[in-house]
Each structure stands twice: as structure tokens, then as C-alpha cells.
Amino acid sequence: MKKEYEDRADRNEKRLLAAMILIIGLLAFGSRGSDRQGSFGQSNRSTPLRGTVTMAGSTSMESIANALAEGFMNRYPYVMVTVEFTGSSAGIEAALTGSADIGNSSRRLRPEEKAAGAVEYIVALDGIVMITDAENPVRELTKEQLSAIYQGKVRNWREVGGTDRAIVVLGREAGSGTREAFEEYLELEELCDYANELNSTGAVMARVSSTPGAIGYLSWDVLDDMVAVLAIDGVKPTADTIRTGRYGLSRPYVMVTKGGMEEQSEAVKEFFLYMKSGEGEALLKNAGGILVEAVQ
Amino acid sequence: MRKLKDDVLLCLIYLAAFFAEFLLIGILVYVFVKGFPHISLHFLTTVTSVLEGTVGIAGNLVNTIYMVVLTLVIAVPVGIGSAVYLNEYARPGKMVRLIEFTTQTLSGIPSIIFGLFGMVFFGVTLGLGYSILTGAFTLSLMVLPLITRNTQEALKTVPESYRSGAIGMGAGKWYVIRTILLPSAMPGIMTGIVLAVGRILGESAALLFTAGSGYFLPRSLGGWFHKMVESGGTLTIQLYLSMEKAQYDIAFGIAAVLLCMVFCMNLLTGLLSNKLGDTTDGRG
Amino acid sequence: MVRYRTDTRTRTVEKAARIIFSLCAFTAVAAVFSITIYMIANGVPAVLQAGWKEILFSSVWQPAAQEPSFGILYVILTSVVGTFLAVLLGVPIGLFTAVFLAEAAPGWLAAVIRPAVELLAGIPSVIYGVLGMMILNPFMYRLEQRIFADSWTHQFTGGANLLSAVIVLAVMILPTVISISEAALRAVPPELKASSLALGASPVETIFQVTIPAARSGILAAVVLGVGRAVGEAMAISLVSGNAVNLPLPFCSVRFLTTAIVSEMGYAGGLHRQVLFTIGLVLFVFIMMINGILSSILKGEKRQ
Numbered sequence: 001m002k003k004e005y006e007d008r009a010d011r012n013e014k015r016l017l018a019a020m021i022l023i024i025g026l027l028a029f030g031s032r033g034s035d036r037q038g039s040f041g042q043s044n045r046s047t048p049l050r051g052t053v054t055m056a057g058s059t060s061m062e063s064i065a066n067a068l069a070e071g072f073m074n075r076y077p078y079v080m081v082t083v084e085f086t087g088s089s090a091g092i093e094a095a096l097t098g099s100a101d102i103g104n105s106s107r108r109l110r111p112e113e114k115a116a117g118a119v120e121y122i123v124a125l126d127g128i129v130m131i132t133d134a135e136n137p138v139r140e141l142t143k144e145q146l147s148a149i150y151q152g153k154v155r156n157w158r159e160v161g162g163t164d165r166a167i168v169v170l171g172r173e174a175g176s177g178t179r180e181a182f183e184e185y186l187e188l189e190e191l192c193d194y195a196n197e198l199n200s201t202g203a204v205m206a207r208v209s210s211t212p213g214a215i216g217y218l219s220w221d222v223l224d225d226m227v228a229v230l231a232i233d234g235v236k237p238t239a240d241t242i243r244t245g246r247y248g249l250s251r252p253y254v255m256v257t258k259g260g261m262e263e264q265s266e267a268v269k270e271f272f273l274y275m276k277s278g279e280g281e282a283l284l285k286n287a288g289g290i291l292v293e294a295v296q
Numbered sequence: 297m298r299k300l301k302d303d304v305l306l307c308l309i310y311l312a313a314f315f316a317e318f319l320l321i322g323i324l325v326y327v328f329v330k331g332f333p334h335i336s337l338h339f340l341t342t343v344t345s346v347l348e349g350t351v352g353i354a355g356n357l358v359n360t361i362y363m364v365v366l367t368l369v370i371a372v373p374v375g376i377g378s379a380v381y382l383n384e385y386a387r388p389g390k391m392v393r394l395i396e397f398t399t400q401t402l403s404g405i406p407s408i409i410f411g412l413f414g415m416v417f418f419g420v421t422l423g424l425g426y427s428i429l430t431g432a433f434t435l436s437l438m439v440l441p442l443i444t445r446n447t448q449e450a451l452k453t454v455p456e457s458y459r460s461g462a463i464g465m466g467a468g469k470w471y472v473i474r475t476i477l478l479p480s481a482m483p484g485i486m487t488g489i490v491l492a493v494g495r496i497l498g499e500s501a502a503l504l505f506t507a508g509s510g511y512f513l514p515r516s517l518g519g520w521f522h523k524m525v526e527s528g529g530t531l532t533i534q535l536y537l538s539m540e541k542a543q544y545d546i547a548f549g550i551a552a553v554l555l556c557m558v559f560c561m562n563l564l565t566g567l568l569s570n571k572l573g574d575t576t577d578g579r580g
Numbered sequence: 581m582v583r584y585r586t587d588t589r590t591r592t593v594e595k596a597a598r599i600i601f602s603l604c605a606f607t608a609v610a611a612v613f614s615i616t617i618y619m620i621a622n623g624v625p626a627v628l629q630a631g632w633k634e635i636l637f638s639s640v641w642q643p644a645a646q647e648p649s650f651g652i653l654y655v656i657l658t659s660v661v662g663t664f665l666a667v668l669l670g671v672p673i674g675l676f677t678a679v680f681l682a683e684a685a686p687g688w689l690a691a692v693i694r695p696a697v698e699l700l701a702g703i704p705s706v707i708y709g710v711l712g713m714m715i716l717n718p719f720m721y722r723l724e725q726r727i728f729a730d731s732w733t734h735q736f737t738g739g740a741n742l743l744s745a746v747i748v749l750a751v752m753i754l755p756t757v758i759s760i761s762e763a764a765l766r767a768v769p770p771e772l773k774a775s776s777l778a779l780g781a782s783p784v785e786t787i788f789q790v791t792i793p794a795a796r797s798g799i800l801a802a803v804v805l806g807v808g809r810a811v812g813e814a815m816a817i818s819l820v821s822g823n824a825v826n827l828p829l830p831f832c833s834v835r836f837l838t839t840a841i842v843s844e845m846g847y848a849g850g851l852h853r854q855v856l857f858t859i860g861l862v863l864f865v866f867i868m869m870i871n872g873i874l875s876s877i878l879k880g881e882k883r884q
Binding site for chain 1: 644737739823824835843846848
């Protein structure tokens with residue numbers, strides 16, 4: 001009886017110990033951060049590619065990042081690609097600290113980010129389109145009208161050739177790559193008077209489509225027919241006008257790594273190769289990215 | 297005049313009570329009517345594919361299960377241990393007051409603060425990044441008070457004679473705790489666990505910056521283990537993200553699934569507290 | 581059959597058990613301690629760098645400008661005003677419902693309503709936000725268009741305003757207020773009510789002049805807990821409040837302490853990010869104050 005009791009006590013102690021070791025082990029395991037495992041080999045490999053590719057960054061790049069991730073995983077069944085949509089600046093920071101392999105950014109790198117070791121690759125171009133709700137008859141604004149609307153000087157669609165309806169001015173939150181590009185274009189840095197500041201591309205779409213009289217801006221590639229597009233100074237945003245620069249409101253999509261390509265893991269290198277391949281470019285295009293000749 | 301005042305007040309009381317009831321019925325009906333048409337086997341068993349243009353929440357379901365299990369594995373032993381210490385070992389004094397005060401404080405801290413703390417402590421300091429494990433550690437701090445308090449309540453209902461009897465027969469304290477106290481406190485512990493699961497299911501603010509929003513399923517056997525240190529959005533996170541993106545179909549589908557889960561949890565709590573009531577009645 | 585033992589092995593086990601249990605108990609202390617340290621360590625640097633007056637008492641929030649300004653006065657005010665209004669709206673309804681459950685309801689009706697209230701408490705907060713966005717916001721927008729039809733200065737928000745957030749918050753604190761006040765009302769000794777009734781007071785008078793005053797510390801605790809829940813809620817109101825930094829007026833789009841963190845944490849870097857932690861710290865200080873008040877109420881109750 002006594003033996004049994006002690007045995008049981010022992011076992012319990014061991015169980016406790018085992019649980020603690022497990023937890024500590026998990027901690028240690030996890031704290032290795034993003035894994036950079038992956039086998040060696042050329043692009044034309046004999047052993048299957050293994051490892052992980054972690055991306056973090058811009059919400060505007062959601063559709064192209066998800067499409068690339070899915071396509072890449074279909075191609076290489078032993079690779080896990082994860083994408084976080086934390087925002088451009090946070091994505092770049094994640095790449096620099098190593099918590100992500102690739103930072104997605106919808107703006108070019110700032111000098112201090114380059115100085116910290118970030119290297120950018122432009123993967124596509126994106127137009128920022130002005131949208132309004134589908135029932136609004138207005139389909140065109142001049143740059144001046146847009147500027148007046150976003151400064152709160154014009155508050156009714158009547159004043160810009162529409163029906164008598166209040167304008168609900170929507171925009172993105174401070175720090176957003178889209179907002180930065182938009183305000184730069186209108187030369188209204190931090191001067192816009194927003195009625196709603198929404199923290200993702202999709203949220204702008206949702207709000208504009210559900211609010212009569214709303215105006216907002218978002219990425220060309222996420223556009224769908226729930227909302228109406230506004231031409232600026234008579235130019236409609238299309239793949240052509242954006243690529244040629246006739247539609248002026250555009251910015252690049254960049255992917256950022258810490259250090260050059262030679263410092264990346266096998267899986268990440270392969271990911272970039274995949275992006276440049278015919279299959280990858282087709283995916284990018286389908287997801288709404290506008291391809292450019294590499295502007296490094 | 298007095299009669300009139302009484303009637304008016306009584307009216308208000310009834311109105312208030314029925315308001316709560318109608319609110320609930322309204323919410324349930326609205327969510328289910330909008331959500332059920334989108335729930336299908338395909339919705340529950342696949343992950344969203346951008347390439348094929350289909351939606352599914354299997355990845356989020358799996359993440360939710362990971363989150364619940366991992367959080368409980370961390371929080372339940374600690375919570376029970378804490379309750380046992382407070383009830384069986386500690387003598388009333390400064391220490392106990394400090395522990396009880398912090399436990400109460402912990403239950404009052406809003407989840408967004410847990411999220412910030414989890415992000416910088418588990419995510420950055422411990423280097424876990426955006427991962428299910430980061431989320432689970434964060435949430436276990438959050439549900440710890442629930443488990444401690446419920447276990448403590450249950451331990452208090454175990455009659456003193458059980459303890460003195462067993463100790464008098466020469467049993468060690470650990471032996472008594474293991475064989476008598478914890479089994480008797482089981483319904484209370486279970487109530488705490490069920491409440492904790494409910495809290496984990498509904499949590500979003502604490503997870504947004506800690507567990508991230510990944511929605512893919514693990515791809516190999518090793519992947520299922522590695523999943524713990526990968527980002528994973530629970531159902532509630534996906535609901536928030538879908539809503540933001542105006543994907544109302546997914547949003548309401550998930551909302552309906554979540555409400556079903558919450559409903560089950562509530563039923564379970566009800567059953568357990570009945571059971572707890574029975575056992576204490578029988579012994580008290 | 582358990583024999584008396586004093587051998588060292590048992591003693592080791594006992595000692596180990598004691599140590600492990602006390603370690604478990606100190607987890608809560610360690611957690612609160614480290615959360616406090618981390619909030620201060622992350623929140624204070626921005627205050628030192630930008631100046632506390634610049635942050636707490638300036639109303640200009642332009643974190644990404646060439647010359648950034650990090651005034652969070654309006655954000656703090658919004659949290660204070662929003663919480664106050666939500667409590668003003670939610671507490672009477674909650675208290676009346678609690679009175680109904682504890683005093684007026686026939687058994688079967690209480691048996692239907694009580695689980696309903698519990699279920700309301702269990703609904704994930706995001707779902708409240710979703711419903712607010714789908715139902716409340718369009719309704720508010722229609723109201724807004726009617727009220728400000730002739731205004732040339734009003735900025736139209738599309739219904740995402742302070743009022744929507746307040747209503748969502750009020751609904752969300754209901755379950756807390758109801759269940760805790762009901763428990764407090766039930767704890768009032770029946771003799772008290774019986775003597776009031778015997779003295780000729782009507783049942784309603786008894787409720788409002790005897791029972792509720794007798795349960796006031798419990799009800800107060802319910803209100804304070806409700807305040808805590810309202811101050812700390814983030815996701816639900818981030819979907820309905822519009823998120824622009826404005827003076828908290830009913831039809832203005834507003835930003836709360838919590839939603840400020842949610843909406844900009846993703847994109848922020850540098851000082852901007854640190855200021856968001858400062859906002860977290862302000863929120864944390866509010867919550868600690870509320871906790872302090874709560875524990876002193878509970879202590880007072882115990883003494884009674």
C-alpha cells in the first residue's frame with residue numbers, strides 16, 4: 001500500500017516535471033523564431049523543397065500575397081507559406097528583425113530602412129482608385145475637386161455636379177501606405193479631414209459600398225463591382241493608364257528582405273524565382289497586380 | 297398618485313426585462329437567418345482559396361482547437377495549483393491578500409492590454425512572433441482568474457471534516473489534495489474550464505496582435521507540430537477580418553458557428569452548476 | 581489502511597507539492613507585476629520624448645506628419661464620455677431587469693430570462709460589432725441626414741459615430757450589470773422587505789426604497805464592473821465608431837483609447853508606435869483605478 005502510494009506520488013511528480021519540461025521545451029523551440037530550414041539544391045531540384053516562407057505587411061497586397069502563397073504551396077507541397085497583414089511599416093520592421101522572411105510594403109523603402117539593411121524588390125505596380133457608392137451618379141472629379149472634398153471645403157455632391165447628397169469622406173489610418181501615397185499625390189500630407197479612418201483596404205470597400213454618398217480610396221487590385229470608380233481629370237484607372245503613368249495616382253508594391261537574395265533561405269529564394277516565372281506572373285496579374293519591368 | 301407611480305415603475309421594470317429578452321432573440325434570429333445558408337460541409341472542411349475563389353474556415357476551426365487546447369494545458373494546472381495553495385496551504389495574511397488582489401486585477405484588465413503585453417513579452421522578448429503559442433500564453437493569463445476562482449469556490453464547499461479526518465489518519469497533505477479534495481472539487485473545476493473555453497472562443501482583441509491571422513491547414517505531420525509556432529487566426533479573428541473586408545457571407549457563417557458553440561458552452565455550464573449544487577447539497 | 585509515515589521521501593514529495601502550488605499561486609502576481617512593468621516601460625519613453633503636455637493635453641493627432649503631433653486629449657475624452665453615456669444608458673435597464681428577475685418575475689419567466697442574459701454575456705464582442713455595423717450604422721446615418729439636412733458645417737459620418745458606439749457598449753455591459761445586481765438584490769434579508777411591507781409600503785415602494793438601498797454596495801460593484809468592461813472594449817466599437825479623432829459629440833466620428841490601439845498598431849513605427857503604448861498605459865491606469873475602486877467597494881461590503 002505504501003509502495004503503491006509512493007509510486008503514484010512519484011508518477012505524479014514526474015508528470016508535473018514532464019509538463020514543465022514540455023512547456024519549457026516549447027518555449028525554447030518557439031523562440032528560435034522563423035525557421036530557416038530547407039535543403040540545398042538548384043531550382044531544378046531532385047529532393048523536394050522544404051521549409052517555410054513567412055511574409056508580413058501591407059493589407060493592400062493581401063490578394064496578391066495570398067495568391068502567390070497559395071500557388072507556391074501548390075507547386076511545393078512541403079513548404080508552408082504564412083502571410084500576416086499587419087501594415088507596410090510593420091512588415092518592413094518584421095523583415096528587419098527577422099520575425100518574417102519577407103516584408104510586404106505598398107511604399108518604397110525610406111532611407112533609414114535601407115540603412116538598416118532592408119533590400120526592396122518591386123513586384124508590381126498598383127493604382128490607387130477613388131471609389132464611391134454604386135448609386136452615386138458622379139463618375140469623374142478633377143484633382144482640385146478631390147482636394148477640396150478631402151479638406152472638407154466641399155461637403156455635398158451637388159457642388160461637384162452630383163445630386164443633393166452629403167459627402168462622407170473616408171480614408172485610411174495614419175501610417176498606411178495607401179494614405180501616404182494618396183495624400184502625397186494631392187499634396188495634402190496630414191491635412192485631410194476624414195469622417196472615418198478605417199484600418200484596412202477591405203474596410204474602406206465595405207464602408208463605401210454600404211454608405212450612400214461615401215467617397216474613399218483603395219488599391220486597384222481589390223476593386224469589385226460593389227462600388228463605382230471615379231476618373232481623375234478624365235483619366236480612368238486601368239492597367240494601361242496606370243502602367244504608362246497617365247493615371248498619376250499609383251505606387252509600387254515591394255517585397256523587402258533583410259540583406260540581398262544570397263542571404264535568404266532556399267525556400268525564400270525559390271519563392272522569388274517563382275514570382276518571376278510565367279506561372280507566378282500569371283498569378284500576380286490575375287490577382288490585380290500590374291507588372292512592370294523590374295525597376296530595382 | 298401613488299398607485300400611478302407604482303404602475304409606471306412596474307411597467308419600466310417589465311419593459312427592461314423584456315428588452316433583454318428581445319435583444320437576445322433578435323440577435324440570434326438575425327445571425328442565424330443570415331448565417332445558416334452559408335454553412336455547408338464545404339465551408340467547414342476546406343480553407344479559403346484565392347485561386348479557386350472558394351471560401352472555407354477549416355483552417356480557422358483547427359486554429360481555434362489548437363488555441364483552446366494549448367491555453368487550457370497552460371492555464372488549468374496553474375489555476376488549480378493557485379487555488380489549492382490559497383485554500384489549503386496559505387495562512388490568511390498579506391501574501392494571500394496580494395495573490396487574491398492580483399487575481400482579481402487580472403480578471404479586470406481589458407483584453408487589448410493583454411494583447412499589447414503578449415505582443416511585446418511573448419512575441420518579441422521571448423521571440424515567439426505571431427504564433428498560436430504566443431496567443432495561448434496570452435490567453436492563459438486572461439483565463440487564469442476564472443479557473444482559480446471557480447476551483448477555490450469548489451474547494452471551499454468540501455467539508456473541513458474530510459481534511460481533518462484524512463490528516464488524522466496520517467495521510468499527507470498532497471495525498472489528501474490528490475485523492476479527496478480535487479475529485480470533490482471536480483464540478484467546480486469543470487465549470488471554470490467551460491467558462492474559460494467560452495472566453496477563448498470569443499476573444500479577438502488579445503489575439504489580433506499575438507496569434508495573427510493565418511488560415512492555412514498544416515501540410516505534413518511535422519507541420520501539425522510546427523503549427524504551434526506559426527500564426528493562426530481563430531474563428532473570431534477571421535470573423536472580424538471578414539467583416540472588415542465586407543465578406544458578409546463568411547462573416548455571418550462564422551458568427552452562426554460561433555453562436556452555436558457559445559450556446560453549447562452555456563448549456564454545459566448550466567448542467568455543471570446543477571451538478572455542483574447537488575453535490576454540495578448532499579454533503580453540506 | 582494508510583499508515584503513518586515520516587520517511588524522507590514522503591516529506592520531499594510534500595515539500596515539492598507545496599513549492600509547486602505556491603509557484604502556481606504566484607503566477608498571477610508575476611503576471612500583474614510584469615504587465616505593469618511592460619506597460620510602463622513601453623509607454624513612458626514616448627512621454628519623455630514628446631513631452632507629457634504634448635501628449636495628454638493636445639488635441640492634434642497627426643502621427644505621420646512631417647512634424648508629428650501626438651495629442652490624445654480627444655481620445656481620452658471620448659473614452660470617458662463614451663463610457664459615461666453607455667453606463668447612463670445601460671445601468672438603469674440592467675438594474676430594472678435585475679429587479680424584475682429578483683423581485684417581480686414569476687418563476688418560469690425568470691427561468692427563461694436568466695439563461696438569455698447569460699447567453700448575451702457569452703456572445704463574442706465582435707458579433708455585437710458586426711450587428712452594430714449592419715443595423716445600427718445605417719439607421720444612425722438616416723437620423724444624421726435628417727438632423728443635419730441644412731447644415732453646411734457638419735461632417736457626415738455615414739452613421740459611424742459616438743452614439744452607435746455608446747449603444748453597442750450599453751448593450752454589452754447589460755449582462756454584467758444584470759447578473760451582479762441580481763445577486764446583490766437577492767442577498768437582501770427577507771425580514772427587511774417583510775417589515776417594510778408590514779408598515780404599509782407598496783411592493784414597488786419597498787423595492788425602490790428598501791431593497792435597492794440595502795443592496796447598494798453590490799449594485800455599485802456591478803456599475804463599476806460595467807464601467808471597466810466599457811472602458812476596455814475594443815473590437816466591437818472599432819467596427820461602429822468611425823475612428824477619426826474628434827471631440828466626442830453624439831454625431832461625430834470618434835476614436836476611443838482602445839480603438840486607437842487597434843486601428844494603428846499594425847502600421848505604426850518609431851515614436852508613433854511608442855505613443856500607442858502610451859495610450860495603452862493611459863488605459864491601464866484607468867483600469868487600475870477602476871479595480872482599486874472595485875476592491876474597496878467589495879471590502880466595504882465584506883465589513884458590513
